[in-house]
Amino acid sequence: MSMEPTRSRSLVPWALQSHRNGAITFGAGLALLVAITGPSYVAAAKAIAGGLQTLGAQAGPIAQQFAFLTGPAARLDTVGGYLSYKVFGSISLIVALYAAVQGAQIVRGSESKGLLDLWFAAGRSRSEIFRDRVLSFVAALIAIVALIYLGTGLSGALSNEALWASALGQCVAVGAVGLVAFAVSLFASQFLHATRTASGLTSVYLVASYFLANISDSLGPVSFLRFFSPFFYYLQERTLVPGTPFDAAAVGVALGVAIAVAAGAWWLFQTRDFGGVRLASIGATRAVNYTMHRSRLARRWLWLSWIWEQRLALTCWCLGIFTLTAIEAAVVPTALNLIKHDHGALAKLGSGAALTEEQYVAFLLAFVIVVVASFMVTEVAHWVGDASQHRVDALLAHPVGQQRFVAERVGALVVMSAALAGALVLGALTGAAIGGYSLDGGGLLRTFVTALLFGFGVGGVGLLVVAIFRSAASTAVIGALLVACFFLTTISGLLHWPGWTNGPSVFDAFGSPYQGWPASGSLVYLGALGVVGAAASYLVMNRGARIAV
Amino acid sequence: MTVAVETHDLTKDYGQGHGIFDLDLEVRAGEAFGFIGPNGAGKTTTLRLLMDLVRPTRGTASILGMDTQRDSVAIHRVTAYVPGELPEYPNHTGERILDLFAHLRGGVDPARITALARRFDLDIHRRYREYSHGNKQKVWLIAAFMFDARLYIMDEPTNGLDPLMQQAFRELLTEAKNRGATVFLSSHVLPEVQEICDRIAVIHQGHLRQVGTMSELRLSNIHHVEVRVTRPIDAQSLQRIAGVSAVDISDHRMQCDVAGNVGPLLEALQPAGIVTIESAEMNLEQIFLNEYGTDAQP
Numbered sequence: 001m002s003m004e005p006t007r008s009r010s011l012v013p014w015a016l017q018s019h020r021n022g023a024i025t026f027g028a029g030l031a032l033l034v035a036i037t038g039p040s041y042v043a044a045a046k047a048i049a050g051g052l053q054t055l056g057a058q059a060g061p062i063a064q065q066f067a068f069l070t071g072p073a074a075r076l077d078t079v080g081g082y083l084s085y086k087v088f089g090s091i092s093l094i095v096a097l098y099a100a101v102q103g104a105q106i107v108r109g110s111e112s113k114g115l116l117d118l119w120f121a122a123g124r125s126r127s128e129i130f131r132d133r134v135l136s137f138v139a140a141l142i143a144i145v146a147l148i149y150l151g152t153g154l155s156g157a158l159s160n161e162a163l164w165a166s167a168l169g170q171c172v173a174v175g176a177v178g179l180v181a182f183a184v185s186l187f188a189s190q191f192l193h194a195t196r197t198a199s200g201l202t203s204v205y206l207v208a209s210y211f212l213a214n215i216s217d218s219l220g221p222v223s224f225l226r227f228f229s230p231f232f233y234y235l236q237e238r239t240l241v242p243g244t245p246f247d248a249a250a251v252g253v254a255l256g257v258a259i260a261v262a263a264g265a266w267w268l269f270q271t272r273d274f275g276g277v278r279l280a281s282i283g284a285t286r287a288v289n290y291t292m293h294r295s296r297l298a299r300r301w302l303w304l305s306w307i308w309e310q311r312l313a314l315t316c317w318c319l320g321i322f323t324l325t326a327i328e329a330a331v332v333p334t335a336l337n338l339i340k341h342d343h344g345a346l347a348k349l350g351s352g353a354a355l356t357e358e359q360y361v362a363f364l365l366a367f368v369i370v371v372v373a374s375f376m377v378t379e380v381a382h383w384v385g386d387a388s389q390h391r392v393d394a395l396l397a398h399p400v401g402q403q404r405f406v407a408e409r410v411g412a413l414v415v416m417s418a419a420l421a422g423a424l425v426l427g428a429l430t431g432a433a434i435g436g437y438s439l440d441g442g443g444l445l446r447t448f449v450t451a452l453l454f455g456f457g458v459g460g461v462g463l464l465v466v467a468i469f470r471s472a473a474s475t476a477v478i479g480a481l482l483v484a485c486f487f488l489t490t491i492s493g494l495l496h497w498p499g500w501t502n503g504p505s506v507f508d509a510f511g512s513p514y515q516g517w518p519a520s521g522s523l524v525y526l527g528a529l530g531v532v533g534a535a536a537s538y539l540v541m542n543r544g545a546r547i548a549v
Numbered sequence: 550m551t552v553a554v555e556t557h558d559l560t561k562d563y564g565q566g567h568g569i570f571d572l573d574l575e576v577r578a579g580e581a582f583g584f585i586g587p588n589g590a591g592k593t594t595t596l597r598l599l600m601d602l603v604r605p606t607r608g609t610a611s612i613l614g615m616d617t618q619r620d621s622v623a624i625h626r627v628t629a630y631v632p633g634e635l636p637e638y639p640n641h642t643g644e645r646i647l648d649l650f651a652h653l654r655g656g657v658d659p660a661r662i663t664a665l666a667r668r669f670d671l672d673i674h675r676r677y678r679e680y681s682h683g684n685k686q687k688v689w690l691i692a693a694f695m696f697d698a699r700l701y702i703m704d705e706p707t708n709g710l711d712p713l714m715q716q717a718f719r720e721l722l723t724e725a726k727n728r729g730a731t732v733f734l735s736s737h738v739l740p741e742v743q744e745i746c747d748r749i750a751v752i753h754q755g756h757l758r759q760v761g762t763m764s765e766l767r768l769s770n771i772h773h774v775e776v777r778v779t780r781p782i783d784a785q786s787l788q789r790i791a792g793v794s795a796v797d798i799s800d801h802r803m804q805c806d807v808a809g810n811v812g813p814l815l816e817a818l819q820p821a822g823i824v825t826i827e828s829a830e831m832n833l834e835q836i837f838l839n840e841y842g843t844d845a846q847p
Contacts, residue, residue: 112639112678193639193640193678194640288670288672289672289673289674290663290666290667290671290672290673291663291666291673292644292647292648292659292660292662292663292666292673293644293659294648294659295645295648295652300652300653300655302653305649309640309641389636389637390632390634390635390636390637391636391637391638393602393632393634393636394632394636394650395653396600396601396602396625397600397602397625397630397632398625398650398653398654399622399623399625399626399653399654399655400622400625400653401621401622544604
């Protein structure tokens with residue numbers, strides 16, 4: 001009988017399967033967004049005399065004012081130029097954030113679930129595990145980018161503009177940014193036990209570097225910082241804009257960085273304990289300590305305990321929102337000056353009035369609310385984790401009724417939403433102080449209240465989704481709902497759909513509170529989503545066959 | 550007699566034969582009740598139904614006279630539960646976990662937790678993720694024993710504990726019983742069930758098969774008999790005897806299981822010249838294997 005051990009099988013097929021649904025849904029959603037945006041723009045152009053030429057000339061100066069949010073605007077008289085300005089900047093950031101979440105998950109996430117021990121015990125070496133997991137993500141990323149490419153080509157075909165060739169370079173650049181984000185998060189996760197902290201920190205870096213790349217021209221002596229932003233290399237590859245060549249060197253640098261950082265993560269993974277961190281300090285051996293102390297933090301309130309549990313992640317998100325808003329607000333005067341010098345009269349809007357700092361800030365505060373929505377998606381993932389790791393079981397087996405459980409969830413939700421809304425407002429205030437202008441207190445208060453209601457509303461829907469699905473599908477569902485809302489808000493105006501079609505969108509309900517209270521119906525809608533979502537989650541929980549997972 | 554746990558027609562049907570069906574059970578106040586059965590028999594489902602963590606397809610259950618669904622919070626105030634699937638709190642220390650649950654329960658003396666930690670030799674200042682499985686189990690045992698519960702519902706409570714800690718657990722359970730508390734536990738450690746429990750229920754494929762004291766289960770069941778003889782034995786004649794099963798004959802040695810009276814067996818063996826007879830009461834594990842086959846792991 002041969003004693004030759006059988007070779008263990010690669011994890012790639014399994015890992016690919018685990019990415020399959022998420023990657024296809026994610027890629028298809030983005031592809032759909034791109035596919036519809038092009039024809040919508042053309043349809044809008046047809047409605048005015050002069051078509052795309054006129055629309056491009058009118059929209060160009062306005063778009064340029066928001067370049068620090070979206071990337072440079074050029075050749076808006078073409079569908080390629082418009083897609084590059086309108087959606088591709090956001091897509092590159094969204095793909096990067098997705099990759100950051102995956103980068104933290106593939107090794108550290110599997111490790112915390114105990115899977116790595118099993119794979120290792122099954123005969124896979126650390127290098128093989130690492131390689132298999134990385135390759136499977138790369139394959140998933142290629143699928144996502146391919147879908148975006150297909151969506152872009154389709155968008156061009158539906159708009160009578162051939163984009164198949166020019167889209168390729170820009171899609172490759174989106175993939176390169178995703179790889180850098182993935183590698184950075186993978187690297188960060190080697191130092192941290194919590195995947196959410198690693199992906200949160202990476203997300204802060206990504207969001208900050210996104211804006212840094214967009215405003216790098218106005219950074220003066222520190223403009224060299226742009227080289228540390230993956231989005232700077234992406235911006236060199238805006239091949240959808242007619243006349244922009246493919247810059248192989250820029251993509252090469254981004255890929256080189258991704259490979260180097262991933263190699264660093266591989267080395268760290270090789271030299272640390274499973275379940276450990278590279279820089280863990282080894283304290284002096286101490287005596288066994290049996291003594292129980294009362295906590296300084298009162299844990300009789302679950303909401304407080306839950307917030308305390310995820311304080312680092314919440315801090316990262318608040319810091320990210322604060323940094324993002326502060327950077328945006330701080331560069332507003334510079335951006336206005338640039339426009340004034342470069343475009344003169346073009347800086348004027350249709351009304352004839354030049355944009356003020358406050359109008360700018362109103363716009364950017366409405367933009368940052370997307371980050372609050374993203375936090376709520378991660379919170380839903382956290383609730384799913386509470387259930388799947390039997391923490392909900394443990395709580396409900398104590399004298400904690402389902403009513404109290406849901407009420408405490410709502411309490412945590414309100415406090416976290418308030419923290420995020422506070423970070424938003426503080427960021428705007430700080431940015432305005434740096435930029436040397438002032439903001440309206442009433443506008444900031446309205447923004448705070450509406451952002452709080454927004455977080456509460458989205459979270460309430462999240463509670464209901466988790467009560468219904470009780471699995472990772474909950475995260476996909478709440479993500480899909482938010483993407484659909486964002487999509488509705490983006491497209492309905494362009495397509496001149498009736499107002500009610502945009503009604504369900506939470507982004508539309510949020511509106512632009514800095515400039516004025518949203519319609520009372522919108523505020524009630526956001527609040528009702530929270531209250532009804534929480535109440536419905538209680539009913540589903542109470543009447544369902546499974547109370548806890 | 551006061552009833553601590555009572556179920557009527559309690560059913561949780563997960564489909565394809567999985568779940569628990571038509572369970573009628575009474576656990577008396579103050580007794581230790583063992584629940585044994587193979588993997589997937591429905592033990593954990595029953596315990597989770599009692600804790601209102603899952604809801605029955607039909608039937609009812611009550612604990613200490615209270616409805617498990619309607620009065621679940623009141624029940625949980627006086628019930629300690631050790632889950633089979635341990636909750637994960639990777640970033641918490643043992644102390645923080647116990648602190649959280651002590652606060653939720655209210656009125657827990659920290660000194661009692663300290664004493665329990667000492668008894669279980671658990672450093673509660675280490676992070677949960679650093680604990681071995683046995684140490685994680687200790688956290689939930691401490692959480693269960695940190696107050697004077699009237700009922701202890703425990704799913705595989707000694708899973709991962711070393712023999713010394715199993716002994717510590719048994720002592721705590723005995724103390725609880727002496728206080729008048731009721732214990733309802735499922736276990737894979739059958740000698741432990743034998744040692745701790747006053748009565749035992751055997752569950753198989755979602756159905757209750759037997760309930761009784763150890764002596765009742767022994768009476769209703771089987772002795773394992775081993776006989777040495779001088780002459781050949783007619784195996785077929787032995788198998789025809791009522792109550793005799795699992796006959797194995799080799800080299801003037803015969804083994805079999807006998808349910809009930811062994812007299813007819815001895816009469817049948819007489820012509821073969823009996824040299825020695827060994828008869829042993831089957832323990833719970835053997836009864837279990839005999840009843841449900843060698844592939845039915847308890």
